[in-house]
Amino acid sequence: MPTGACGVDCEVCKLRLMEVCSTCGPGRSATAAGKLEAQKRILGSPCPILACASLKQIDFCLRDCAEFPCVNFSSGPYPFSQGFLAMQERRRKEPPPAMTHNRSKLHIPDEYWERVSARDVSVLRQAAKATAGPDGGVCLQSFNELLWVDTVGKRVCRRVREQWIEIGDALWGLVTLLYLVNVEPMQEEGRDLIGVADLKEAHYFRGPHAMDLHGLLERYGYDAGGFREAATFLGAEVLDLADAAASLRPCPQAPVYFLLHEGDEEFQPKITVMFERSIERIFSASGIWSLVKVAVSKLLRGPDRQECS
Numbered sequence: 509m510p511t512g513a514c515g516v517d518c519e520v521c522k523l524r525l526m527e528v529c530s531t532c533g534p535g536r537s538a539t540a541a542g543k544l545e546a547q548k549r550i551l552g553s554p555c556p557i558l559a560c561a562s563l564k565q566i567d568f569c570l571r572d573c574a575e576f577p578c579v580n581f582s583s584g585p586y587p588f589s590q591g592f593l594a595m596q597e598r599r600r601k602e603p604p605p606a607m608t609h610n611r612s613k614l615h616i617p618d619e620y621w622e623r624v625s626a627r628d629v630s631v632l633r634q635a636a637k638a639t640a641g642p643d644g645g646v647c648l649q650s651f652n653e654l655l656w657v658d659t660v661g662k663r664v665c666r667r668v669r670e671q672w673i674e675i676g677d678a679l680w681g682l683v684t685l686l687y688l689v690n691v692e693p694m695q696e697e698g699r700d701l702i703g704v705a706d707l708k709e710a711h712y713f714r715g716p717h718a719m720d721l722h723g724l725l726e727r728y729g730y731d732a733g734g735f736r737e738a739a740t741f742l743g744a745e746v747l748d749l750a751d752a753a754a755s756l757r758p759c760p761q762a763p764v765y766f767l768l769h770e771g772d773e774e775f776q777p778k779i780t781v782m783f784e785r786s787i788e789r790i791f792s793a794s795g796i797w798s799l800v801k802v803a804v805s806k807l808l809r810g811p812d813r814q815e816c817s
């Protein structure tokens with residue numbers, strides 16, 4: 509692959525066509541190992557970016573490394589400007605776009621706040637594994653974070669360094685409210701695992717509502733270790749299934765299971781999403797779509813740039 513670990517795409521460079529220069533390749537590739545040797549031989553020392561990516565077994569710094577943009581980029585004039593690095597730093601902290609399953613702008617209806625307010629906190633404590641909020645509303649665990657659903661201020665906050673900060677991710681907020689509106693005490697039979705095709709509304713997940721896993725496949729399809737690292741960061745239970753598997757908890761009683769089969773020379777990578785059977789007693793089809801979208805977005809963001817309490 510002609511893209512180097514740093515992200516420079518040699519595919520579109522005339523220097524490669526003229527055989528004046530060759531690609532560095534992804535950090536885990538044999539091309540990278542060969543280029544490092546050549547750099548040591550010809551230049552006396554290797555490129556610090558390529559050497560670091562190779563050592564850390566990172567294919568592409570911009571896509572795969574939690575530390576990007578690190579000092580190896582910021583300390584040198586090459587390959588990116590300080591303006592580009594600052595933009596990357598800033599935009600990596602932005603929440604995902606507030607879009608619904610129909611790609612329309614997401615707005616949380618007032619009715620959902622009222623319905624959560626109207627619920628008996630003792631029922632929510634038992635059914636949703638929620639606790640009373642600091643100033644009304646309720647708190648609950650979501651992934652690796654403590655959320656406060658502030659029904660008075662109509663906002664969902666996360667705990668960051670002893671303070672409550674609005675989460676900014678509208679879809680995450682919607683999923684949390686839907687959960688609190690609908691969850692009821694669980695029955696034992698709700699723990700069976702089912703796939704999308706087993707859902708009563710399986711037909712919903714076709715065409716425009718098909719679960720979009722292409723980003724996960726691109727990022728983790730050949731990197732089960734990276735998948736496990738991201739899932740562990742998010743507080744998921746790592747399971748001994750497939751090449752890597754984990755159960756993430758966007759909501760305490762609504763886990764989403766991801767099973768990854770890594771790709772190789774023969775087979776394309778594959779990711780399967782599964783749920784506990786009780787999922788349909790909490791979420792409609794569009795709610796399940798949103799739940800998975802939030803979990804996918806968290807996995808793609810990975811351990812980087814997430815502020816935790």
Ligand code: SF4
Pocket residue numbers: 512513514515516532555556557558586587
């Ligand atoms: S910065 Fe390093 S990894 Fe990137 S193209 Fe140059 S030598 Fe290769």
Ligand code: SF4
Pocket residue numbers: 556557558560561564566569570573574575576577578579580581
């Ligand atoms: S620490 Fe920096 S150079 Fe090393 S892999 Fe990460 S982003 Fe690349």
